[in-house]
Amino acid sequence: MRGAMRTDVIVVAAGSGQRAGEGMPKQYRLVGGQTVLRRTLERFATHAGIRRVLPVINPDHADLCAESVIGLPGVLAPVAGGATRQASVRAGLEALASDPPDLVLIHDAARPFVSARLISDAIAAAQSHGAAVPALALVDTIKAVPEPGFLSGGPNREGLRSVQTPQSFHFALILAAHRAQIGRNDLTDDAAVAEAAGHPVAGFAGDPANVKLTTPEDFVTAERNAAADLTDVRTSTGFDVHAFAPGDHVMLGGVRVPHEFGLTGHSDADVVLHALTDALLGTIGSADIGHHFPPSDPQWKGASSDQFLAHAAKLVREAGGRIAHLDTTVICEAPKIGPHREAMREKIAAIAGISPARVSVKATTSERLGFTGRREGIAALAAATVRLPWID
Ligand code: CTP
Numbered sequence: 001m002r003g004a005m006r007t008d009v010i011v012v013a014a015g016s017g018q019r020a021g022e023g024m025p026k027q028y029r030l031v032g033g034q035t036v037l038r039r040t041l042e043r044f045a046t047h048a049g050i051r052r053v054l055p056v057i058n059p060d061h062a063d064l065c066a067e068s069v070i071g072l073p074g075v076l077a078p079v080a081g082g083a084t085r086q087a088s089v090r091a092g093l094e095a096l097a098s099d100p101p102d103l104v105l106i107h108d109a110a111r112p113f114v115s116a117r118l119i120s121d122a123i124a125a126a127q128s129h130g131a132a133v134p135a136l137a138l139v140d141t142i143k144a145v146p147e148p149g150f151l152s153g154g155p156n157r158e159g160l161r162s163v164q165t166p167q168s169f170h171f172a173l174i175l176a177a178h179r180a181q182i183g184r185n186d187l188t189d190d191a192a193v194a195e196a197a198g199h200p201v202a203g204f205a206g207d208p209a210n211v212k213l214t215t216p217e218d219f220v221t222a223e224r225n226a227a228a229d230l231t232d233v234r235t236s237t238g239f240d241v242h243a244f245a246p247g248d249h250v251m252l253g254g255v256r257v258p259h260e261f262g263l264t265g266h267s268d269a270d271v272v273l274h275a276l277t278d279a280l281l282g283t284i285g286s287a288d289i290g291h292h293f294p295p296s297d298p299q300w301k302g303a304s305s306d307q308f309l310a311h312a313a314k315l316v317r318e319a320g321g322r323i324a325h326l327d328t329t330v331i332c333e334a335p336k337i338g339p340h341r342e343a344m345r346e347k348i349a350a351i352a353g354i355s356p357a358r359v360s361v362k363a364t365t366s367e368r369l370g371f372t373g374r375r376e377g378i379a380a381l382a383a384a385t386v387r388l389p390w391i392d
């Protein structure tokens with residue numbers, strides 16, 4: 001029966017994130033290299049029980065939202081939210097009403113760690129009860145604040161629960177309930193809206209990991225959690241060669257190195273950046289530099305190779321990955337690399353968006369053997385290590 005039920009999700013993301021501090025609204029801040037909104041949308045978009053995912057946003061942030069949804073399946077064009085969370089949810093419900101689902105899940109964008117188990121349980125609970133919320137028993141004792149700075153009494157926590165999202169409903173029930181409660185501003189969640197319209201609300205087991213990112217400290221913890229998720233560690237290699245030609249400098253690792261020759265190539269012939277780009281692309285199985293930037297394409301003629309490495313780093317981030325290490329060995333008799341090593345580390349790090357401590361630059365001659373030994377050109381080896389979420 002469950003397969004026959006159409007379930008859509010509304011992800012409310014129109015708030016301003018006042019309590020989280022910093023300039024950027026919290027749903028667009030990065031955690032583990034991805035926006036909070038993308039992390040949240042992805043959890044639903046990749047769940048087999050979900051048909052469509054609707055983001056509700058502040059239209060001023062349409063560009064940030066567009067970047068956050070690239071490549072995610074089943075995500076609808078965002079709709080504009082309102083001045084309160086309740087108004088934002090209602091905007092989402094009205095937008096779905098032209099092609100209504102049977103069930104709807106309503107979720108805060110600020111909860112990016114929602115699990116597949118919680119999503120499945122929310123769907124099942126809505127089917128059984130019409131209105132349901134994930135709930136947690138309280139672990140702390142609750143006190144009242146009779147006057148600022150003082151505490152007293154407080155309710156018995158046995159009879160209390162803290163509730164999370166996704167809250168789940170029969171679509172027609174919650175749409176009607178929201179329409180009936182327009183103008184109230186004391187209803188802080190959808191369970192309260194359903195209840196105010198006279199519907200009993202069931203509880204199902206919430207998840208302590210499904211936190212709502214609210215304060216600056218929450219972001220510190222979230223960053224740690226996101227890094228702990230990246231258990232798929234991959235290393236790939238890259239290799240490149242360019243021949244010497246008349247000139248007065250070579251580009252190596254994005255640094256201009258004076259030399260009695262230049263290097264030939266379609267772009268700026270930076271063997272180091274090319275080898276590193278291939279190594280990075282290898283970690284996500286995304287072909288090679290020639291595939292992404294064909295030498296036959298005139299737009300790459302004379303191009304600065306920064307953009308090749310930056311593109312590969314962006315693809316890794318879009319796959320949810322983090323670059324742990326970039327390593328390169330330059331093979332040539334001359335020029336000497338040592339004097340330029342630190343500048344190259346810093347440049348490579350800046351292009352890839354990582355710390356210079358994660359970049360290593362080495363060099364060797366080939367003892368006058370082979371083409372590098374005959375000073376016919378320069379070769380570069382590279383290795384990239386990337387940490388990705390484990391997805392089978
Ligand atoms: N929300 C919304 N529209 C509003 C207010 C809030 O869509 N007018 C969304 C937020 O984007 C968030 C969720 O509702 O995903 C829960 O609200 P909250 O955690 O309070 O987020 P903010 O209101 O953005 O944060 P703050 O209260 O700290 O300003």
Ligand code: MG
Nearest residue numbers: 015016017085
């Ligand atoms: Mg708020």
